[in-house]
Amino acid sequence: MKKFLKNKKALPIIILVIAILVILFIIIFRYEVNVVKKRTPYVDDKENNTSNAEQQELAPENYEASVPIFMYHFILEDYGDNPDVENFMKPSTLEEQIKYIVDNNYQTIFESELGRLYKYTKPVALTFDDCFVYFYNNAFPLVKKYKVKVTLNLIYNYLNGENYLTDDQVKEMLDTGLVEIESHTLSHKELTTLSIEEQRKQILDSKKNFEEKFGVNLSTLCYPVGDYNEETINIVKEQYNFGLAMTGGVYHTNIHTNKYKIPRIYANRSMDINTFANYLKQSKVVIH
Numbered sequence: 001m002k003k004f005l006k007n008k009k010a011l012p013i014i015i016l017v018i019a020i021l022v023i024l025f026i027i028i029f030r031y032e033v034n035v036v037k038k039r040t041p042y043v044d045d046k047e048n049n050t051s052n053a054e055q056q057e058l059a060p061e062n063y064e065a066s067v068p069i070f071m072y073h074f075i076l077e078d079y080g081d082n083p084d085v086e087n088f089m090k091p092s093t094l095e096e097q098i099k100y101i102v103d104n105n106y107q108t109i110f111e112s113e114l115g116r117l118y119k120y121t122k123p124v125a126l127t128f129d130d131c132f133v134y135f136y137n138n139a140f141p142l143v144k145k146y147k148v149k150v151t152l153n154l155i156y157n158y159l160n161g162e163n164y165l166t167d168d169q170v171k172e173m174l175d176t177g178l179v180e181i182e183s184h185t186l187s188h189k190e191l192t193t194l195s196i197e198e199q200r201k202q203i204l205d206s207k208k209n210f211e212e213k214f215g216v217n218l219s220t221l222c223y224p225v226g227d228y229n230e231e232t233i234n235i236v237k238e239q240y241n242f243g244l245a246m247t248g249g250v251y252h253t254n255i256h257t258n259k260y261k262i263p264r265i266y267a268n269r270s271m272d273i274n275t276f277a278n279y280l281k282q283s284k285v286v287i288h
């Protein structure tokens, strides 16, 4: 070996071998860089796919959420001689509650967003059943003042009737983007007392009528007086994503797995702000 190294003729061969090794190293290194570079767009694509999927729907098993869904009826100071006193919430109480939501950074969501809760961290839903003109007079100004989202569960055949909302009032509220309407059927009959054909009419025709009249898409049926049976649910499933019940308590996606039996909290006249706040504290979204 020593002889070979001492041989001056061997020097070019050594240089050549080293040069070949260097070239080989550069080629291999560049190839590796290219492979890494090629992976980069793949990672980007994957991220894009994820966001596309999120825009559509994240599978319910990928997150769990607890959402207080408050149920209101009349927003009116004076309940007259009506026996259902608790159904009449004072406008000042509603304002106190909405202010609490805003001051504490809770996020109001529409009923139609109940399948997309992963987009929020502290969701709460304000839902108003029946919604006579009192909503327009006493609650709608608060909705605009505090810029909160609300869902009105309307009775189609009541529109433009005595003390009910007019088409124009509904359109005006929809135009703000803060108000969503969903179906509380055609005429607020207890669904389990009806034939299947009559139930179908109440549930499916109301959706079609609201959508045609106001150019909106409905996602939710709110059962009149919280009354439904398995036949009701089968019909609702045909065209709606959710069914809202009147059973109390906070909605937990991992406990209330049937989207057609979603519970709501009765926001009654005597509910104080501490009780309201305690429900709100349970609002939570966990992404797995």
Ligand SMILES: [Zn+2]
Residues within 6 Å of the ligand: 129, 130, 184, 188, 224, 225
């Ligand atoms: Zn009702």
